[in-house]
Amino acid sequence: MEEDANQFPTKELLDNVPIVEDERDELEAPEFQVEFLPPAAEKGADSGGRRPGNADADPSGRKTAAAARFQACGLRRTLGRLETLQEEKELLVRKTRGELCACRQRIELIAKQQASVAAEVAARREANNTASVGRLQVVSRRLCTELDDERALQSQLRATLLKSESATWHIAIQKGQLEDVQASAQEKEAAARKGLRAHAAEQLPREEEALKKAERTRLLRVRKAMLLQKEHGLRHQKLVEDAKKNHKIAVKFLKASLGRIREQEREKETGSQEHMKRRMDAVLALKNSISANRETLRKFQAWGQARAELAEQKARAQKEMILAQGGDAFRHLFHQRQRQELEAQNRAFEEQQRLRKQEIVGRILKEEAAGETRRKRQSSPTKATGRLTLRDETWGYISDVCEDRGTVALPRNLPDSEAVSPPRASQLLEANSYESVQGDSGSITREHDTLAEPEIPGLWKEDYKPNQVPKEEVDRKPVGGTKMDKDILARTMEQLRSRVTHRQVASGHEFKGRPFNSKPKLIHFKDFDVGKVYKKKITLINATYTINHCKLVGVEEHLRDFVHVDFDPPGPMSAGMSCEVLVTFKPMINKDLEGSVSFLAQTGGFSVPLKCSTKKCMLSLDKELVDFGSYVVGETASRIVTLTNIGGLGTKFKFLRASESCEMDISQSVAKTSSLFTYQDKGIYDKITTSFSEQKIEGNESPPIDMTSQKESGKLDGKKQEEGRPAESEGVTMSTVMTVPPNEEQTEISLGEVAEGEIGPFGSIKVPVVFTPIIPGAVYTKFKVVFKNQQCPTLYFRVTGVAIDVPVWVPKPSVDLKICMYDRLYQDSILVHTRSKVALRLKFEVCKELRGHMELLPETGYIQAQSSCTVQLKFLPRHSLPEDAGKYFDKESRVLEAPMTIRVADQIKPVGFTVHAVVTTSDLELSPSAVDFGHCTVYEAVRTQVSLCNLSLLPQGFGFVRLPKFVDVQPSDGFGTILPLETLQLDVIFQPTKAKEYNFELVCKSEINRCFKLSCRAVGVRPPLGLSHYQVKFAATSLYHTSVATLYVINSHVSMSSLTHSAPRVGSEDVPPVGPTTFEFLPPPDSPITISPLVGTVLPGKRCLVQVAFRPVLPTKLILQEALQTLTKEAEVKSPCKDMVTQRKNLRRQSSTLRLQGRDHPPRASTTQAAKLQKLDLKPSSDEYQAAQATLARSFQGRFDKFVVPCVVASGDTEDRKGTEPLSFSPHNTLYLELWCPAVAPSLVVTSDKGKTIFNFGDIAVGHRGIKKVSIQNISPEDLTVEFSVLNPSGPFILLTPIGKLPAGETQVLTLSFSPRESILARETLDIITKRDTLSLTLVGTGVASTITCSIEGDVLDMGYVIAGESASSSFKLQNSSALPIRFSMQLDSLSSSRRGKSQQRLPQFLAFPAQRTEVVGTQNHSGQSVFSVIPVEGVIDPGKTQDFTVTFSPDHDSRYFSDRLQVVLFGKKLSHQILLKGAAREHMMFVEGGDPLDVPVESLTVIPTCDPEHREEAEELKPILVTLDYVQLDTDMPAPPATRELQVGCIRTTQLSPKKTVEFSLDGAASLQHKGFTIEPSRGFVERGQTKTISISWLPPADFDLDHPLVVSALLQLKGDVKETYKVFFVAQVVSGP
Secondary structure, three states: OHHHHOOOOHHHHHHOOOOOHHHOOOOOOHHHHOOOOOHHHHHHHHOOOOOOOOOOOOOHHHHHHHHHHHHHHHHHHHHHHHHHHHHHHHHHHHHHHHHHHHHHHHHHHHHHHHHHHHHHHHHHHHOOOHHHHHHHHHHHHHHHHHHHHHHHHHHHHHHHHHHHHHHHHHHHHHHHHHHHHHHHHHHHHHHHHHHHHHHHHHHHHHHHHHHHHHHHHHHHHHHHHHHHHHHHHHHHHHHHHHHHHHHHHHHHHHHHHHHHHHHHHHHHHHHHHHHHHHHHHHHHHHHHHHHHHHHHHHHHHHHHHHHHHHHHHHHHHHHHHHHHHOOOHHHHHHHHHHHHHHHHHHHHHHHHHHHHHHHHHHHHHHHHHHHHHHHHOOOOOOOOOOOOOHHHHHHHHHHHHHOOOOOOOOOOOOOHHHOOOOOOHHHHHHHHOOOOOOOOHHHOOHHHHOOOOOOOOOOOOOOOOOOOOOHHHHOOOOOOOOHHHHHHHHHHHHHHHHHHOOOOEEOOEEOOOOOEEEEOOOEEEEEEOOOOOEEEEEEEEEOOOOOEOEEEEEEOHHHOOOEEEEOOOOOOEOOOOEEEEEEEEOOOOOOOEEEEEEEEEOOEEEEEEEEEEEOOOOEEEOOOEEEEEEEEOOOOEEEEEEEEEOOOOOEEEEEEEOOOOOEEEEEEEOOOOOOOOOHHHHHHHHHHHHHHHHHHHOOOOOOHHHHHHHHHHHHHHHHOOOOOOOOOEEEEEEEEEOOOOOOOOOOOEEEOOOOEEEEOOOOEEEEEEEEOOOOOEEEEEEEEEEEOOOOOOOEEEEEEEEEEOOOEEOOOOEEEEEEEEOOOOEEEEEEEEEOOOOOEEEEEEEOHHHOOOEEEEOOEEEEOOOOEEEEEEEEOOOOOHHHHHHHHEEOOOOEEEEEEEEEEOOOOOOEEEEEEEEEEOOOEEEEOOEEEEEEEEOOOOEEEEEEEEEOOOOOEEEEEEOOOOOEEEEOHHHEEEEOOOOEEEEEEEEOOOOOOEEEEEEEEEEOOOOEEEEEEEEEEEEOOEEEOOOEEEOOOEEOOOOEEEEEEEEEOOOOOOOOOOOOOEEOOOOOOOOOOEEEEEOOOOOOOEEEEOOEEEEOOOOEEEEEEEEOOOOOHHHHHHHHHHHHHHHHHHHOOHHHHHHHHHHHHHHHHHHHHOOOOOOOHHHHHHHHHHHHOOOOOOOHHHHHHHHHHHHOOOOEEEEEEEEEEEEEOOHHHOOOOOOOOEEEEEEEEEEEEEEEEOOOEEEOOHHHOOEEEEEEEEOOOOEEEEEEEEEOOOOOEEOEEOOOOOOOOEEEOOOOOEEOOOOEEEEEEEEOOOOOOEEEEEEEEEOOOOEEEEEEEEEEEOOOEEEOOHHHEEEEEEEEOOOOEEEEEEEEEOOOOOEEEEEEEHHHOHHHHHHHHHOOOHHHOOHHHOOOOOOEOOOOOOOOEEEEOOEEEEOOOOEEEEEEEEOOOOOEEEEEEEEEEEEOOOEEEEEEEEEEEEEOOOEEEEEOEOOOOOOOOOOOOOOOOHHHHHHHHHOEEEEEEEEEEEOOOOOOOOOEEEEEEEEEOOOOOOOOOOEEEEEEOOHHHHHHOOEEEEOOEEEEEOOOEEEEEEEEOOOOOOOOOOOEEEEEEEEEEOOOEEEEEEEEEEEEEEOO
16 A cells, blocks of 8 residues: 555656647747846746846746746646556555445355255255265365355455545645646746746847847848849840840851752752662553553464464474375374474574674674774884775674685785684684783784684684594583582592581580680781792681690692691690691782681581782872962962872883873783673673773873773772782883873963872872963863783873963852841842952942942952952842842842942942842731631630731741630640741631620731731620530540440529629620520430430539540441451352453443543442442341441450530420420530540450350250350450459359450450240340450350140050950040250159169058059069050150150050059259059950959069969959949939949950950849949940940848948859850948038
């Protein structure tokens, strides 16, 4: 208790209070939270608020006041915690007291139990019941234990209760103490607040003074900031103006550049279009030509076939004629065919000779022209006399060759040694293939005039006998061997290589590539000299993965005489190791060589390329044109031309004019080749001869030999001497003399001192060119550089200059100001140069017509000696320029050409230049000039188009400025640039904000600050109704899916006052009355939009929900067209080929006819197709329609439609209309709803069954199942997660194979089943749901009950009596009354396997009571075969048909209890009918039935043996028949009817032979029976075969009948047939009381 009392000491509660600023007193004034308390006020608060204190007191008082506030907050929180703790303790006390009371009650109860147990123990002891006493003692001990536990618990609860009460008292004491502390703290706080108010009253004037001072300071800073900002703005404005000026200048040049670029692009586009047009024309011409050639070819083929047939007929007739004459027809025809082939060969040979002759003649003509040119260029031309011309010689040679003469005699004046033997045609071509153009015509001898020369001297002489090749050598193998030899060689080499090399594999990677790398990669010997020795070292680095070997194979065969390789194999080399190879080159010939050095590594061979280059002379000039520019007559200028040799061979050079000739020793080389003359060589030869002939015409150009050498050297440099065979000198030295016709030498341009000399290897020579103008004008001279080395081409360069006689000139004689606008200032600078050595005075003049528009500043000036000056040109065109300029201005093209004059002092001739400009206007034209928007609601915008035309020749920037808030101009917000003479269509969008009349102007301002106005007017309308959304954007919706959007029609017109809300009105008209308002949506027809409701009424202040549905579908016409095309294709496939050909011909004729028809005549095909579509009546549920629809859906590319649905509004309610009176809808109050409807292709499509989504299972029998498989494909570009809607769990449809994911482009198969449980038409929808859309499959099926009607009434078929061992048949019918074919099977219970198992588990039927006998299978045959059989056993009954069944009864012994059950089972599971089959068998032909049964219907398993006839007769006499007759005695006075019974006597129809055909029966003792009240009719008679006769028995009780004792009498019934049977009939009669 002491600890509980000290659990919450007061000091600890007060000292440990946390300081939390958020828990301050809410009553504190907000202004005091800003200012600090003065020390005096704090002291006053601490002392109870005695005085305000001093403001300059110690600031530590502030902390004390804050601590006091924080302490007060802590006190409040501590009090709250104490109250909570007190409540918890009180609750604990109440709970403990309750437990203590319960414990006391349990103690009392246990005490009572102990007393009762003790009394019972005493009683049991007195009764000496030891067992009970022991048991009761155990109970007593247990009660004692429980009593002790309860008492211990009671003591604990008392202690706990005391502690809790003590803690509660201490908490109450502490709470009272804290409340006292809190009261004192509140008093202190009130005093502190009073002091604060006093301090605030003193502080307020000081604060106001400080605030005024701060305001003055702020105003001063603002003024300074405004001044700085103004200065900054001025600087910024100046910078902006400078930037604009620079921008305008840049834009000017940019526009000019863009104009030139656009012009070039237009020219290029025009050229490309023309080129394309020419190509198209060529293609069309080629197509027409091909068509014509095909037609011609067909004709020729037909003619050829006709000729072949005719020739065959002739040959056949000739053969018959020869055979008729007795000759050998085969031999004759063989000779004839040989003659025809020989004639064809002769004709082909003659044609070949003719073509060859034409070719040679053409070549001769070119050669003769070249010869004439060379002869005319000779210095001393001489003509030989007595010689035939080259033409005559050639013609004679050609005629001899074409006539195949043995020898060809050359002209007589040639020596005999020059006679040649006639070559063949191939030899002639081979001879002509060598290039024989070898030098100048001045040294050409008689041998050079010959057309061809032999490759080997003396080859064409008469005494030369060609080598006759033996016939056996002609058939030798080709060079290189046959194909089989090459294959054998390749296989052998491959085997050899495989033995030497092998694959290298390291770390699972096979090395592939070059095994060794060479440094350098190319062995190149440059600029070598013959006879010297050159050596180079190369390094081979192992580039494989592991150790490798290297072996030298050698160099190529053509390099072995010059190249030697020294290589010491280093042995195994690790990866990255290297070895050196020394290559020695000793040139013997001056010729370029190329080849390679081959090595063999362990992983394969490799080679290092080798190249040897001779010294060459490679010359070039640094410039081809030297332009001196303009110089005054008498001055001298010089330029330098540099000749550079970058080759290793030097040569002599000489600079000459192009018209001069030179004589140099030329070492002429003749190239030797061994190739045949090809068409390419012929082309080169033709080019050479053509150039020769062209040089004859151009007199001032370079000689042909120079050009030829230049071309040849160019070819050698371009090919880099790939053939490797430089021209070899043959020592033939010839002198080339070049002459030019006499021409005046131009001495104004001359060469310097160094004009010829020798240039060394890798050197350069500078040659000066001097220009000394003598006569004013342009001077042009062409120079050439010739070289002694004929492999160097002749180089050319040109020199130009202009000689003038005026010292002052203008570099730009034509100043183009481009395009200028009226009233705009344009400036340009004119640069003036002078060559004079003294200063000159210049005067600038403008023609008097343009002085009001153009000005040159300054008008007079001085230009210093040999310098330049600038003149400022200002052009400000006025609108009067066309009239003022006169002849200088073209009004049509608006081009100004103004001549300007510069007059030089002391000079008569002035200097002129011209100023060109195109002057245009800056007007912009708006059309129309006024726009009327009409009536427009505040919920919509009206758009109208305005044309803006630029009448200027320059592009102009424009913009619509200061637009009202309710007007917008698009595109680009009304700003842009308009091109010259362009017309732009601008959209002016007006959206009113209020219902009033609008009149305003739109201002379009150009970039030169010109304004053009457009006046506008409109009427703003606020309708009585509004829409929550005026624009609905549907999501992308798949075909045949639905997207729904919701909006509201709102009636906000609730008051006539326009102050509370915006009242609806039209312009300035009156406000309509408040009331219900009707709306009606008018969707466009045939649109995929559905609005619900279309018509409605909205009360004031209410709103109406409207749903808009978008369901994209394919047009019906498009689907019908696709279906028609599909049906047409199927019909074409089925139709015969002839019909197809005929139809194609008809279609071609129709198409050709349609091409000729004009636009006024509609095509017949479309009319026919429209008629077919009208005739084609396909229902949406038809297969063709659905297949076409699925095909189009798969190929659907998407579609976007935008619909605007008007909503008309009228005042009033639709229900208040009288009859059919329509509401008055105002056209001005119409609302418009804009719908954006994007349609996309479905992501899932059905690929099976032609894409149909309706799956009809057809008619399925109840209890059976139908299966359908549906293939779906994902045609979207992404994988889809598939979900399925839930089918009816109790329904007949089941999804057997659901899927979870369908990848893009893949197809999955769904298996659906239909299992009807009743006869019903079932229809369900299976939704395949993805994140993109939903595919709905409609499942339809019909459950049909299999109903069968049986012709047997009562389902019992009695076969009657049959003689044992024979059989009887009976038939019945089953009719199928359902709509399905039914499969049936007939089953007998006697043959059922389940019956056998059941019969083994039960007692035999003859041991059971009659009431328990339920077995329908009776007596069976002893042989084990079934008694009954049915045909057919199984089959199918078509709908509405009938099936006949035949039941055969075949017993094998005598019994009356043959029975069986026939079950009709449908579809192998459903039991339809159960027919009970009954029959009886007798060993003889007579039988008696009727009476009461005296035996069990089940026979014993033991077969009764047959007796002899004597015992049998005794047994037959004892056959009993019991007939019981019950006479019902009624209580009424009326007599009761007699009791009656019947016996049936029958004769069995049999196939056995029997002496008696009938059965005779007789009942003895009828008279005695009659005395006892029995009446029997008839008592005897006859029964035919197959018939039965009834014996009626009736009984009336006689008068002496004792009711207590039944009457029992007997009589004998005898039957006589094939045997005699006697039955003893017992009649038992009794009287029973009636009901």
